[in-house]
Amino acid sequence: MxxxxxxxxxxxxxxxxxxxxxxxxxxxxxxxxxxxxxxxxxxxxxxxxxxxxxxxxxxxxxxxxxxxxxxxxxxxxxxxxxxxxxxxxxxxxxxxxxxxxxxxxxxxxxxxxxxxxVEAVQGCKAAIVDTRKTTPGLRLLEKYAVRCGGGRNHRYSLSDGVLIKDNHIAACGSISEAVRRARAAAPHTITIEVETDTLAQVEECLACGVPVIMLDNMDVPMLRQAVALIAGRALIEASGGVNQRTVRAIAETGVDLISVGALTHSAxxxxxxxxxxxxxxxxx
Incomplete structure (x- = not known):
């Protein structure tokens, strides 16, 4: 701290x-x-x-x-x-x-x-990570508490990384164009992550060489398909629909990261x- x-x-x-x-x-x-x-x-x-x-x-x-x-x-x-x-x-x-x-x-x-x-996913490779869904004014402390519990931190702020989400894609027109613009403008030290909710979007990310792919609100069968499709070519984050009843099954699909907004907004x-x-x- x-x-x-x-x-x-x-x-x-x-x-x-x-x-x-x-x-x-x-x-x-x-x-x-x-x-x-x-x-x-x-x-x-x-x-x-x-x-x-x-x-x-x-x-x-x-x-x-x-x-x-x-x-x-x-x-x-x-x-x-x-x-x-x-x-x-x-x-x-x-x-x-x-x-x-x-x-x-x-x-x-x-x-x-x-x-x-963290204990619910023991034995799986997936790490539990937080989100920016924090209490205004308490982000420094709340993200610290996540680490105390054995979790990991996602972005601290908007300046920490490029995360192209659904509204960025909708406003820009496509994943490919959003990634092209981000690469042209962002510092070379910044990693690019893209949020996807279909397998077609996952394929578009792979074609662009996106290093981190977020699988958002996918059910477990679709998560398994996406993990198989990516086949180690990108770091995989699962997000959306995560709770203590579902987190183990999500981890067992082979994703690398599971982001959980509830850690900070509902504890x-x-x-x-x-x-x-x-x-x-x-x-x-």
């Missing part, structure tokens, strides 16, 4: 929540009390972002806060286990609690769902709570 990019995002989240101050906490505590609390998993989950995100939130809020016992990214955690311990000024712990919890609940949810998909947040764990005492 690049903290240069991350810190601006986290500061924005803290500003949103704190605004002009925490009326409740500042009314109850003088600012001289110290204590400690733990983030505790209330369900089995895959950890993501405890050290890289939650601890960073607390550090940015107050340099006196100390985080320890942090679950490692990708670690399998049982219900009841401690994910992170934070100690220091009581006011700062309480003020950072919600931002840190919101983020790790979201990230652990994505990592946990991703791991379920349920994990149930994680903050429990007070140490007596409040005045600073020495």
């Amino acid at each position: 690049n903290t240069f990019l991350l810190d601006d995002i986290l500061r924005g989240f803290l500003r949103e929540d704190l605004e002009h101050g925490d009326i409740t906490t500042e009314s109850i505590f003088s600012g001289h009390e110290f204590g400690s609390a733990v983030f505790r998993a209330r369900q089995p989950l895959i950890a993501a972002g405890l050290e890289t995100v939650a601890a960073r939130v607390f550090h940015l809020l107050d340099g006196q806060l100390v985080c320890a016992e942090m679950a490692a990214d990708g670690q399998r955690v049982a219900a009841g286990e401690v994910l992170l311990r934070v100690s220091g000024p009581v006011r700062s712990i309480l003020q950072g609690e919600r931002v840190a919890l919101n983020l790790v609940q979201r990230l652990c949810g994505i990592a946990t769902l991703t791991r379920q998909y 349920p947040a994990c149930d994680i709570g903050l429990d007070w764990s140490g007596a409040v005492h005045p600073a020495c």
